[in-house]
Structures are given as structure tokens and as C-alpha cells.
Amino acid sequence: MKLHHSSQLAVLALAAALHLLVAPRPAQSAAGVVISNKPADGDTIYVDRDRSISLSCRPVSTETSLTLFWYHPRNYYTPVSNQDMNKQVYIKRDTSDPEYYCRYMNQLVNPPEVVSEDYINVRIIQRIEINYAPTEQWIPFNKTSTIFCSFKGSDISVAWFFNSQPIRTGGRYTINPLQGLIISPSLPSDQGTYVCQARSTGSDFMDVNIVVRVFHKPEITYGPVIKYPAACINGMDCYLKCMATGTPVPRVIWYRAQDRNRPLHLYGTNKYFVDTRANVGELRIAMAEFLKDDDTYICRAVVTSDVIREITADMYTEAEIDVVVHLIPQFRNYQAMMNREVRLGDTVELVCEVYATSPLDLQFQKYGTYAPYVMGPQPDDSRISIRRSQDPVDGRVHRLHLEIKRTVYLDSWNYTCMAVNPAWNSTLNGTVMVLMQPNLTSNNVSMMYGWLRNVTNITCISYGLPHPQWRWYRQFAEIPPYTDNGTYRIFTWDYEIYSQSWLQVYPDYGIERWVFDRYICNASNRIGSGRHEMMFYKASVPGPPRVTVVSTTASSVQLDVQPPAEDGGMHLWYYELTYSALSGQLTWYGPVQFALNSDITIHGLMPSTDYSIRVRARNAVGVTADNMQLPLQIRTKDRGSPDPVIFLSSNRSTYPYSQTLRWKVPVNGGDPLVGYEIRVRPVFYDPARRAITGYKGGWILYRPPFYNPYLSEYRVTDLEASTWYEAEIKALSRVGESQTQRTVFLTAAPDALGRPDRVLSRAPPALAPSWCGALLTAALLAARLPLTGGFL
Numbered sequence: 001m002k003l004h005h006s007s008q009l010a011v012l013a014l015a016a017a018l019h020l021l022v023a024p025r026p027a028q029s030a031a032g033v034v035i036s037n038k039p040a041d042g043d044t045i046y047v048d049r050d051r052s053i054s055l056s057c058r059p060v061s062t063e064t065s066l067t068l069f070w071y072h073p074r075n076y077y078t079p080v081s082n083q084d085m086n087k088q089v090y091i092k093r094d095t096s097d098p099e100y101y102c103r104y105m106n107q108l109v110n111p112p113e114v115v116s117e118d119y120i121n122v123r124i125i126q127r128i129e130i131n132y133a134p135t136e137q138w139i140p141f142n143k144t145s146t147i148f149c150s151f152k153g154s155d156i157s158v159a160w161f162f163n164s165q166p167i168r169t170g171g172r173y174t175i176n177p178l179q180g181l182i183i184s185p186s187l188p189s190d191q192g193t194y195v196c197q198a199r200s201t202g203s204d205f206m207d208v209n210i211v212v213r214v215f216h217k218p219e220i221t222y223g224p225v226i227k228y229p230a231a232c233i234n235g236m237d238c239y240l241k242c243m244a245t246g247t248p249v250p251r252v253i254w255y256r257a258q259d260r261n262r263p264l265h266l267y268g269t270n271k272y273f274v275d276t277r278a279n280v281g282e283l284r285i286a287m288a289e290f291l292k293d294d295d296t297y298i299c300r301a302v303v304t305s306d307v308i309r310e311i312t313a314d315m316y317t318e319a320e321i322d323v324v325v326h327l328i329p330q331f332r333n334y335q336a337m338m339n340r341e342v343r344l345g346d347t348v349e350l351v352c353e354v355y356a357t358s359p360l361d362l363q364f365q366k367y368g369t370y371a372p373y374v375m376g377p378q379p380d381d382s383r384i385s386i387r388r389s390q391d392p393v394d395g396r397v398h399r400l401h402l403e404i405k406r407t408v409y410l411d412s413w414n415y416t417c418m419a420v421n422p423a424w425n426s427t428l429n430g431t432v433m434v435l436m437q438p439n440l441t442s443n444n445v446s447m448m449y450g451w452l453r454n455v456t457n458i459t460c461i462s463y464g465l466p467h468p469q470w471r472w473y474r475q476f477a478e479i480p481p482y483t484d485n486g487t488y489r490i491f492t493w494d495y496e497i498y499s500q501s502w503l504q505v506y507p508d509y510g511i512e513r514w515v516f517d518r519y520i521c522n523a524s525n526r527i528g529s530g531r532h533e534m535m536f537y538k539a540s541v542p543g544p545p546r547v548t549v550v551s552t553t554a555s556s557v558q559l560d561v562q563p564p565a566e567d568g569g570m571h572l573w574y575y576e577l578t579y580s581a582l583s584g585q586l587t588w589y590g591p592v593q594f595a596l597n598s599d600i601t602i603h604g605l606m607p608s609t610d611y612s613i614r615v616r617a618r619n620a621v622g623v624t625a626d627n628m629q630l631p632l633q634i635r636t637k638d639r640g641s642p643d644p645v646i647f648l649s650s651n652r653s654t655y656p657y658s659q660t661l662r663w664k665v666p667v668n669g670g671d672p673l674v675g676y677e678i679r680v681r682p683v684f685y686d687p688a689r690r691a692i693t694g695y696k697g698g699w700i701l702y703r704p705p706f707y708n709p710y711l712s713e714y715r716v717t718d719l720e721a722s723t724w725y726e727a728e729i730k731a732l733s734r735v736g737e738s739q740t741q742r743t744v745f746l747t748a749a750p751d752a753l754g755r756p757d758r759v760l761s762r763a764p765p766a767l768a769p770s771w772c773g774a775l776l777t778a779a780l781l782a783a784r785l786p787l788t789g790g791f792l
Helices: 006-022 771-788
Strands: 033-035 044-048 052-059 066-071 087-092 099-106 113-125 129-132 136-140 145-148 150-152 157-162 165-167 173-176 180-183 192-200 204-215 219-228 238-245 251-256 272-275 282-285 295-302 316-323 330-332 340-343 348-355 361-367 372-375 384-390 397-404 413-420 425-435 447-450 456-463 469-474 477-479 488-494 498-505 518-524 529-538 546-552 557-562 572-581 589-594 600-603 610-619 632-635 658-664 673-686 691-695 700-702 713-717 724-733 741-746
Touching: 033 099, 033 113, 052 066, 052 099, 052 113, 136 145, 157 173, 180 192, 219 295, 219 316, 238 251, 238 295, 238 316, 251 272, 330 425, 340 348, 348 361, 348 413, 348 425, 361 397, 397 413, 447 456, 456 518, 456 529, 469 488, 469 498, 498 518, 546 632, 557 610, 572 600, 658 724, 658 741, 673 713, 673 741, 700 713
Parallel strands: 044 113, 136 204, 340 425, 447 529
Antiparallel strands: 033 052, 052 087, 066 099, 099 113, 129 150, 145 180, 157 165, 157 192, 173 180, 192 204, 219 238, 238 282, 251 295, 272 282, 295 316, 330 348, 348 397, 361 372, 361 413, 384 397, 413 425, 456 498, 469 477, 469 518, 488 498, 518 529, 546 557, 557 600, 572 589, 572 610, 610 632, 658 713, 673 691, 673 700, 673 724, 724 741
């Protein structure tokens, strides 16, 4: 088919356009045209943006007088294409959504007539693409949080699912198609996998799985503190520490206040070294510099994850610490502290000058024998004054002045200046020497004692400095200072503020007539000299002690012993006791040693018997001579009943079903004990009144096995728990029995195990296996104890 002239085509196009404007759109005819691309379920076909599509149109009949034409609604005058029977049109990169018409026209008439037509809507769309939707996201706890998920595309609708359940706007959830899912507030239960689903026109859809975790704001659990040393010191490494915890585990990042946005570990120098682990959080400032490294340091615990896009205020916690680099106290002007000499009674001043940073604590200490004496701003001694000053030009120069007026010899000592600041504790020792003539009047005795073939040290002490030189004289003859002739040796030792010298004398036979004499010690220094005289006497044995009788029984005697009037010039060591019965063969028993301050009691004596007792004193020389005293004569009382037994038991038992009774062994009255008799009965007792108000039962009699004359305890059993008991005891001998003594006791509450099996009452381990043995022991004691003697 040939194309018509352009003018003719224009007329035809105008006519077709007018026909379209005035005539209604005809329905598709079965005998007309068919658009091949038209979907079966509608009139719209969707085309991706920036892509091309080919529309095909074909006639139903084969009538040759009709012609196919494509028209675009924006250009009703010019057909898009009329090339052949199978008309096609190509749509490229069109951003509009047009309708395209395929018309079957009769061009043999004028104007051309539209016989049949079909149309199709071409919808230009953009396919779904992810704009921002991280597959792993963290949201803060108990805050308004957004799970980000956004898409690019045409007419997109977004739906959310959590644990396969749909999420709709309402309650804690708000769906924002441009941002994502907003949760307010977020809870730990919000952790899990979310599905963000996007759908658009044309059945295009996309699902994104997002793993969501809830994080807690980090918490600083330790620090920040200066870990080592106690404070930052100029020229030394300084360690700061800060630890944190949280979910997920945070990182610890350090900053300086002068640059809060630049982490110190990113400085790229060898100045700062940071361990960002939360359980370490350490910052090391290498070779801290005075003033340069002074700043406020910030410890920031930050929630970190590869999927976190930005750090918000909910994701970090920070704390601050002020760091000041200190100078170690350095002493200056040593001459004002060292070797300060002063005459006795004059005034001396010590000046301690320190260069250090504040705060600085300055004080003087005077060291004694055991502990330092801190000399504060107002010492107890009114002669001493302390004041502090600071250099008006350089405030880091401090001075502490110690002034001592009217000096005495005890002021000679080491005085320590202590300078303490947060960096260090520095000390400087100074000395004060009070110059004085040697003083030998104190702590020196005027007489000494010694004895043959025994070394004696004759001692002299001199107070005052400088330390003196010593010389010794017997009468007025000097003893050579370095002599060692077996009789004399001289030793000297200088202490802090005094000096001591010993003249060691060894008296021997043949020289005793001149070695016990008058001795003189002489001490001299550059200030003066002093001397002291003493007599060296020959020591002797002590005199007789002063002995009196305190009490006498049928079998014992108690003595009171006082020191002798003359100790022989030596310290007493102890007393020696001997005694003998005057009847029968005269035999002395002893000696037995007793301490100087102890009571002396002799047991086991026979009744109605005369005894001779001698007490001597002993010192380093020897014991009191027998010719210096007369023996003490005593007579024991007649045989009788034993003395009353004294209870020693507590009135409360530690066991519910038994009680151990304890007593003091009584005096036997001159005849050996043969046993004890114990009775126990339950009673009603009032502890407030300390009185028995009634009786629960009768007496239970116990006779402890008596194998030991010193038996002093017995355990009674088969008692009731939580019950008051009255107990009485009396001692038995062949002469008679003692008076009865009573006591009360309370058994303990029953234990959880209940009452145990019955346990027989028992005494401590015996000394003999039978009652016959007890009688034999008693008989032997009665027959031989006065002759052998015994002491308690």
C-alpha cells in the first residue's frame, strides 16, 4: 500500500480526531481488530520503567479495503503506525501511562470511517528495590525504637510480620512505609526475626528478614580511677582504668575533654595506649608530662556492632576523671637541715625546703626508740615552734621551719622532714647535736658487788654529745684502756645520745684484798669532762628470811616467808625449804625450791607431832648459812575429821542427762581419806531467789570408786533433761566424815537425738584396780607419809 499525500493524511487525521471527540468509544468487535498483548483479565499491561515493549494489533477479517492504524491519545491527528496488516508499535522510555488505540478504518470514504477499534492501557511502573533495610539491627531497651525497612518502587504497600504473625498499627506498633516499624517502648520480648514485606501494582513483591536484638544502655561498673601509681607522676607512665558491662558487650573508649570527638587510641602516636575491652578498659599515658597532660579524661562505654549505623545517646554512658600530673617532692638547701650543732640552752632552727606540686603535706618527725613522734603545727613542748611558708614568686617552693628554744640534751636526735603529695612520699633526715659537758650523775650507782672467780661489770653512763672518751681508775691509779690482764677489761659503746663504758673485773684468790676497792670513771669531750665514783664490795650469801606460821592442821602447815634484811649485795633467786620430825630418827627432807612470791604449804604431816622447819634464801653467791638462823619449831594438831569439801562445779550442765561435779580436795584431818559420798535429788528451784522451793523426788546415792587420794571430780548420769538438781558431798576417813556441803545445778535441754542409752556414773581413771588397793594405799599413806614428806 502506498502512503497518501501528507495533506490528505492530515485531513484524514483531523477527521478521525473529530470522530473520536464526538463519537463514543466503540466496543471491541469480534469482526474487528485484536491487540495481541492485551491480558485476558483486563485492559492494562504493566511495563518496567526504562524498558521497551512491542504492541501488536491484527484484523479479524481479511477485507482489503480496510486499513489498520495505531493512535496515541495525546496525538489524535497522526497515526503512530500503519505499515502492514500486523500493525506493531514500539514504546520506549515513556514515563507516562498512555492508552493506545488500534483502529480498523475505511479510507475509501471521506472522511475515513472507523470500522472497528481496540485499546490497551500501558502502565509504566518501577520494580521494587530495597532502599535501606539492614538484616541485623539493634534497638534500645525501654525507648521508642525504629526497625528500619524502606523500598523504592511504584505504589508500594508494606506489611510486617513477627514470629509469623502479622503486625498492624496500634498499641506499641506504628508502621511507617517510608521508615519502618516503630515500637514504643521496646522490650526484651521484641527480640527476634521480623519480616518486612513490600508489594506493588502488577503482583511484584519482596520480603526482607530482619534479625532484631534489644540492647541495654551500657553501665560503668568500675572507675574511672587512676590505677597505678596512686597519682600521675611527671616522667612516669600513668594507668587509668574503667570497666563497663552491657548487652551487647560495650567497648571502652577514652577521650580528653579538650577533644571529645577524637578517641585517644586514634591519635597515632606512642603517647596513649588503650585496651577497649569492657572488662579491661585501661588507658596508659606514656611518660606523663607536667601540665601538658593535665586534663579531664572521659571514659565512654559504647554499644558497638557492625550493623549499628549511628551512635545515639542511648548507646553510650560516660564518666569523667580529672587528671593532674604531679611533681615528685624534691628537697633543696640541704645545709639548713644537716648537722645542726647548738650549745646546751641555746636556740636551733631547721629549715626544710621542698619543690613540689600541691596539695603538699609537710611535717617533722622525731624518731624515738620504737615509733616516730610526729611534730605537728603545735607541738606539746612549748619550747618548740613550727611554721610553714611559701615562696611568693614560685608557689611550688615550700618551706617548713622547726625552731627549738632552750635546748636540752634530749633534743639531740634525728629529725625527718616528710613531704607528701599525691605523687610521692619523700623524706630528708636532719640532725641536731646539743653540745654539753658529759653528765654522769644519772643512772649510775654508787656501789657494786662481786664475788670470787665471777666476772662483774662495773658500769658508767654519760649523757651528752659529742660522745666522750673514757678512762678508768682504781683509787687514783689509771687502768690502761686496752688492758686485758685477766683481772680488768674495758668495753665502750656509743648510743644515740649517750655513751656507756664497762669495767669488767674478775676477782681471784690472792687479789681479793685489793680488787674490792674504790673505782672512778672519767668521760671527757671537747666541751668538758665529768667523773663518777663507786665502791666495789665483795658480795656474800643472803641473810635468813623472815618466816611466820599462818595456819596449822593435823597434816599440814602454811608459812608466810618475807625477804631477808640482808641480800648479800645480790638479787635473791628463790627460797629453799627443809623440814624434819623431832620424834624418832632425825631426818631432814628437802630442799625444795619455792618462788620468792609464792605461798609455802607442807602437806602429809603426822598429827600431834613436833616438826623443825628451816627456810633459806639463795643468791648468786650461795644460800643462807645454817649458823645465821634457828629452825622454826611447830606442832601439828590432833587427828580429826576431814575438812568440808568445797564444790567447784558450775550450776549449769552442758549435757542434758549428766553432770560432772568438781571439788577441791579437803584437808584430811590427820588421817588419809578413804572415799567420798555423793547424793543427788531433783528439786524445784527459783534462780531469782536462789532458793529451793520444793522437791521432785528422793535422794540418789553415789559412792565414787576411790583409787586416787587426789580425786577431785565425778560424773553423775541417768538424770532428767532441763531439771534442777540438789547435790551434796562429804569426805570420809577412818576417823570420821566431813561436814556436808551442798550445791544446785540445771541439766541442759534435750538434744535432737533424744535420750541416749543409760550410762553408768564414773570417776576419772583410777590409780589402783580395786577397793583393796585403795585401802592399802590409805594404810601406806598413814604409816609412811609423815616420814617421806610431800609438797603441794
